[in-house]
Amino acid sequence: MFKILVIEDDKTLFQELQDRLSNWSYDVCGIADFSNVLAEFTNAKPDLVIIDIQLPKYDGFHWCRMIRNHSNVPIIFLSSRDHPTDMVMSMQLGADDFVQKPFHFDVLLAKIQAILRRTYNYNAEASALKTWCGALIDFERNTISKEETEIELTKNECFILKQLIEHKDKIVTRDSLIRALWEDERFVSDNTLTVNVNRLRKKLESIGLGHMIETKVGQGYIAKEEEPAT
Structure with missing residues (x-):
């Protein structure tokens, strides 16, 4: 079972993602302390991270940079912001994909499945x-x-x-x-x-x-x- 860490402060959206991804046999966890995201990431040891740009304390770009300093785990950004520079910044920081809110769950699921296949089957082959x-x-x-x-x-x-x-x-x-x-x-x-x-x-x-x-x-x-x- 793949573990997905969702770094999202919208509790309603987090709960929806947790419920729907759990139905696809993913182990989904969230963040309790948004001032200490890196420590929670380290403890969780996820196979994939989904992160919002707008977060309490520090934004998603900050935490993506911090995670990339320690890990090459796949990262997908979620954002309601639609400026092209947000996508460019995400990719420059090492994110694997960018999904704009509002999004269709099937699109996000397809991206998750493709990235996990590419990441964890590719090296074996x-x-x-x-x-x-x-x-x-x-x-x-x-x-x-x-x-x-x-x-x-x-x-x-x-x-x-x-x-x-x-x-x-x-x-x-x-x-x-x-x-x-x-x-x-x-x-x-x-x-x-x-x-x-x-x-x-x-x-x-x-x-x-x-x-x-x-x-x-x-x-x-x-x-x-x-x-x-x-």
Whole structure:
């Protein structure tokens, strides 16, 4: 049974989510002290976190940042705010998805199921280690390392990188990446993919590989093969 931590101060909404998700055999827990969310997260050890942006004491962005400093657990944001910068900020902080209120429960459930499948089945099926451009990718730990530097990737970033390097020097279309990541294009914006790829490329820059993922405007992305030695 997967455990889901719902960080939501609207008691009515929390109770509805707890009741409906429990009907799908999820173990759902909430927050008692919104000034101490990180400690409750640590004690709960959830498999997935659902978090609202507007919370007492500190907002959801703050707690997402704090959680990401300690864990790569999947995070879904819920928000009644509809400004595009909220989604961009969520993704930049390491969230896996963003759902705007009011939402249809079936949409949220589909996102939860897809993320859990991707997160907890993907590692079991993937080869544990792979080399690319002189770097070592560990799909089990979601890291990429080169020489003395090791970079942590989110599960989305690691999954995107895997898709790209499995088709090195070939264009992987945006549509195919969206389908692979979220399984249903209707439930994700094109901008979400852009944010994830840009975040991945920025991390790769720190080990000198940012330029090895090339954008093909209007088509998709290419992970280039290792550059010839000079």
